[in-house]
Amino acid sequence: MPELPEVETIVRDLAPELIGRRILRARLSHDDVLRGTTRRRLTAGLANSTISAVTRRAKHAVLHVGNRRLVVQPGMTGALLVQPEPLSPEDSKYAVLRAWLDDQRILIYHDVRRLGTLLLLDDAGWQEYDAALGPEPLDPELDIDALVERMRRSNQAIKKVLMDQRVIVGVGNIYANEALFAAGIDPSRAASRLSQLEARGLISETQRILRNAIIGRGSTIRDYRTGTGEAGGFQSSHLVYGRGGEPCVNCGTRLTETHLIDGRTTVLCHNCQR
DNA sequence: ACGAGGTCCTGCGAGC
DNA sequence: TGCTCGCAGGACCTCG
Numbered sequence: 221m222p223e224l225p226e227v228e229t230i231v232r233d234l235a236p237e238l239i240g241r242r243i244l245r246a247r248l249s250h251d252d253v254l255r256g257t258t259r260r261r262l263t264a265g266l267a268n269s270t271i272s273a274v275t276r277r278a279k280h281a282v283l284h285v286g287n288r289r290l291v292v293q294p295g296m297t298g299a300l301l302v303q304p305e306p307l308s309p310e311d312s313k314y315a316v317l318r319a320w321l322d323d324q325r326i327l328i329y330h331d332v333r334r335l336g337t338l339l340l341l342d343d344a345g346w347q348e349y350d351a352a353l354g355p356e357p358l359d360p361e362l363d364i365d366a367l368v369e370r371m372r373r374s375n376q377a378i379k380k381v382l383m384d385q386r387v388i389v390g391v392g393n394i395y396a397n398e399a400l401f402a403a404g405i406d407p408s409r410a411a412s413r414l415s416q417l418e419a420r421g422l423i424s425e426t427q428r429i430l431r432n433a434i435i436g437r438g439s440t441i442r443d444y445r446t447g448t449g450e451a452g453g454f455q456s457s458h459l460v461y462g463r464g465g466e467p468c469v470n471c472g473t474r475l476t477e478t479h480l481i482d483g484r485t486t487v488l489c490h491n492c493q494r
Numbered sequence: 495a496c497g498a499g500g501t502c503c504t505g506c507g508a509g510c
Numbered sequence: 511t512g513c514t515c516g517c518a519g520g521a522c523c524t525c526g
Binding site: 252295296297314331332333334335375376380442443482483 | 496497498499500502503504505506
């Protein structure tokens with residue numbers, strides 16, 4: 221669930237709370253969120269190490285602990301929170317990872333569905349992981365021409381390509397729907413059939429929406445919480461996502477909701493998006 | 495190489 | 511009221 225703006229919000233909220241803090245010990249309640257590590261290695265790797273940075277890459281929060289990185293992919297329902305003890309019953313039930321800090325608080329990774337994942341990577345592991353991800357849409361150095369060509373190389377539906385983390389990172393289902401509407405592009409069109417101008421327009425609208433969503437502190441549909449535990453504010457700005465059947469804000473045509481593209485909810489205006 | 499579809503999980507709301 | 515069913519913001523895998 222959390223897409224780029226949500227994770228960016230979490231990271232901005234948590235960085236001042238966590239940087240310089242030492243993790244005293246850690247506990248994991250379920251192994252099924254781990255990738256490439258074991259419960260023992262994770263908890264041992266976190267214990268007695270200091271958090272030196274909290275950053276974002278793609279839709280992942282990256283905690284620099286000791287000489288490693290804890291990569292948190294929140295999946296659909298993951299959240300990172302710093303809480304005082306004792307945890308609320310709700311937090312207690314869904315806190316997959318607890319890390320006791322040296323200021324008496326607990327950093328928790330909260331995840332109801334546990335579709336999220338945790339990785340603990342050394343420098344080499346991180347390099348490899350990072351290299352497999354596409355460019356950051358809000359990077360000032362983003363090579364737009366290269367991205368346009370990369371996108372247009374695919375015959376897949378443009379919506380799927382926009383959500384492909386190897387092509388461009390950070391865009392999930394909500395913002396893909398919103399960006400395609402803003403750019404006036406039918407989500408089902410083959411990416412290869414977009415003109416250069418259309419692809420540029422889509423990238424530009426994607427960037428604009430992501431920036432605005434960060435300002436709005438992300439979109440809360442159900443589970444997403446900021447790093448301070450609050451709901452985001454951007455959901456009220458969605459023009460298509462969650463509005464199937466309602467009139468298009470541009471032309472009044474009823475918005476169509478389908479699941480035909482990659483099995484994900486797609487909402488579009490057949491009149492405005494071609 | 496591609497697209498379609500299933501899988502991992504739990505909770506919730508709709509409908510019967 | 512209580513049950514079952516389908517669906518949910520992501521990512522990964524297998525199959526044909």
